[in-house]
Amino acid sequence: MKSYDIIIIGGGPAGTSAALFLAKKGYQVALLEQSRFPRDKVCGEFISPAADAIFSELGVLEAIESLHPLRLKGVVVSAYEQSVFQRDYPPALEAGRQMTSLSVERMVLDHLMLDRVRQSPVEVKEGFKVTDFLFDNGRVCGVSGRDESKTEFKLKARIVVDAGGRNSISLRRLNLKSDSGRNGKIAFAAHWEGVRLPGNYCYMHISRPGYTGIAPTGEGRVNVVLVVDRKCPSVSGVDVFYRQTVLGNSLRRDMLCGGEPVEKVRIVDSLSYSVRPPQCGGLLLVGDATGFVDPFTGEGIYLSLRSSQLAAGMVARALDASDFSKDWLANYDRLRRQEFYKKILLSRILQRLIYSPSLCIRVVKTLARQQELAGLLVGVIGDYVPAGQVVSFGYLMRLLSGWLAGGSAPSPSDPVVSQPQVSRLKN
Helix, strand or coil: EEEEHHHCEEEHHHHHHHHHHHHHHHCEEEEEEECEEEECCCCCEECCCHHHHHHHHHHHHHHHHCCCEEEEEEEEEECCCEEECCCCCEEEECCCCCCCCEEEEEEEEHHHHHHHHHHCEEEECCCCEEEEEEEECCEEEEEEEEEECCCCCEEEEEEEEECCCHHCCCHHHHHCEEEEEHHCEEEEEEEEEEECCCCCCCEEECCCCCCEEEEEECCCEEEEEEEEEEECCCCCCCHHHHHHHHHHHHHHHHHCCCEEECCCEEEEECCCCCCCCCCCCEEEEEEHHHECCCHHCCHHHHHHHHHHHHHHHHHHHHHHCCCCCCCCHHHHHHHHHHHHHHHHHHHHHHHHHCCCHHHHHHHHHHHHHHHHHHHHHHHHHCCCCCCCHCCCCHHHHHHHHHHHHCCCCCCCCCCCCCCCCCCCCCC
């Protein structure tokens, strides 16, 4: 039976970044992916500015830039067609430059990253579906499964990293996943062509029965993701429901005027879910296999890259110490939860906000006047401003002060950002 230092399950950004991080450390790594690339995946397709540094460390940023991807300048948020704010990403002090977010379609990004792994010493096995773990005294010591010819395989490893996403073998085999039940969310996504957006921003439109994220991905091409309660879709059919709901908002209708979806609508059910840490040694989870934060607080690619970066450091320490116990690897879970806790908390706060129309409208109006506060929020969404700067008593007090100021004009020290060139707002 062939043996490796590390086996990684999954060829998405979490898996490929983990493979590249660990290959740079000189370990013998195998990456197993059940599909053949290129393959598509539902995603918001705007990548947090903070991801640039990780892409650079992995040696893939130059390859991404060679594709001449769009760079988004910031975020536009509208609330129930009655209030709107637009904010460029604020400069990062340590970077000393204006921040932007990459917009790359997932089929392109995932294929590029897997190609980079193929060029590394990592052994890539496409068409290999992992169906179970191998255990030794209660510790994961490898994987078993079938390749695309239905031939069974068994592979051993000192440690296994599961980057298999929301349907990963760890979540199913070890029963680790808890979704949101009947109150959960469902996402619908499709690319549109023939669209001319007002500018290169990520546009978030909140209105009943949920919200949309619209991101340009190329000349006249945009990705439109609709998120609603799981109980919302009607019997009229997915494509009809998606189109009617998206175009039911006047701002979206004007922005998408002249455009049409160019593919069937794709769906992700049980959008938000939590995951319990595995109660066995020899196994780490990264990316969406660790749980999924509602995408309104930022896309998941940065979280996948960063969790793999943290996991790679822990794997290296475990290999150096030859300690793959549950207790040792639990240090990774504590580190990851400590880093992402306030971002997850912000997600929960925003979920309550966006489904409270009057409150949401007033907060968005306040942020339109208070550009410094808007900048902090956009920086947190971009994953380079610590979430604690927004999830704090001080931020809440400043927001409340701006709220009570009502229609007062911005102070002279506040930067003036032009409003988005979208259609009229409803009275």
